[in-house]
Amino acid sequence: MRAAFATLLACLLALTAAPATAGATTCTTTLTCTAADIDGMTIAQRLTFVRELAAGPAADVVPGYAPRWRNIEGVLEFFADRGLGASGTWVSFVDAGILEGVERGIALARGDSTDTYGNPGAPLWASYLTRLRDGKLSGRSVHDRAWSEAEQASTEHGVVLAEHVHGVAATPVEERFYQFSEFYRWTLRNRPMLLDLLTPPVGPGDQRQLTFLDWFTDVTNDEPAHRGSHLAYDLAEFDVPGGALDFVALFHAYAAALAADYLPA
Template sequence: MRAAVVGTVALVLTLLTSVAAPSASAQSRDPLGCATTLDCSLAEIDAMTMPDRLEFLRAMSEGPAADIVGGHAPRWGNIEGIIAFFAAHEMGASGTWVSYVDAGILEGIERGIAIASGRGTDTFGNPGSLSWASYLQRLRDGELESRSAHDRAWSEAEQAATDHGVFVAEQVNGIAPSAVEQRFFAYSEFYRWALRTRPALLDVVSPGVRPGETVQLTFVDWFTDVTNPVPARKGADLALDLAEFDLAGGPVSGLLLLHAYAIHLAPDYLAAARAHTS
């Protein structure tokens, strides 16, 4: 009996370390090469700089992802905005909490693209992989034409990949977020919450997700447009200045937080609105 327990524990430890713990010899790979092969591990992405990750994500968006969902704008503009934020604030060095979480998100997108395009079934142990694959396939098949359905599927996929990155940082590597990182993470949680709770009623007066139908009629639509890096990039700046997030407080807290972002991002939103009507 004791031998069986010991063997089970050893197996669990092996699985945990094989899921995502980077080896000491993990090396950063060429971001364009990773976007082509779609087989870079979380450890290899963790070794990348933020500018390299930005190049990696854009190459995946414009290359293999576009082959799956042709006719759609790039799907991860907001994540590009967050990576640009990290680079500007010198956050996310290899081996940090931010780096592992971000690498988990990018790995999930990478393997999701690979699975959706029929280039293998390996998730690399990242639950976000299958969620992103399903999202891309449903988008391709016309199942996510309404913003409410689209935004929920997108947010659920990113949440799964994000949770995996948090697991790798905290449970596999024993790294907790700093106070600044925790505040920023609360912003990302709020963003996904806003996507998931977008009322379907807004679909009646809001655009679809295809090019030519991306007119933003409301601030909520503009703020949660996953193809637009501006709200994410500048919203993250505000997140560093906010002392407290209270999503557990329910919809009232969420609305108050959205109001704070509306004030902070108003110039960019109004400029976009004027550009559309001119």
């Protein structure tokens, strides 16, 4: 009996001492979760994390603006649809690098800390938020460039975490999917300034998108990234029928957005 009690006590002590995986709400409150903590989250928890970051601490820095990371939400929604992003996978580590960069950028911009956790995206996200707050990113071209540069740095850090720190390589499909995301960020960085003459400023108020490019690259909208990720992944798998259906779904979503903007209620 004494030996059984000792064994039970040892098990309870081990459970108490074991580090718990950080939850989304805890990370939003403390802004101190690392990429390793985020890797331990489920995709559903990461969605909650991003939404709470935008609604809470990011809004402390830039009040009155639409959420800045809805397109990241769209990608996470896609991961949930396809069962991707489990802890310890290449997708998970890369995504954790992105979300860590966002979190640390908010902490820097809010003045909570000066620690980037070694994530090169963090100071770029901080600069993005403070410039947005100060009215320096009112045009779409300059806004999208700043956003893309911050996500690019965070994403590349996530790739380093996956491949060089944890030794997890992308599958051929994941690598092709990643190249689609690279093209998306390149498009954001290279948006012609002349298009800003046709597009409302980035800020509170009317956010109507006038062209497919405006709609597809709107970081405050999760639908284009959600539908576009499905299309990109099926193309990466060389799934022609699936890609065709995804293409139709993507443009149906765009048509619905146009109808909502331009047709009378």
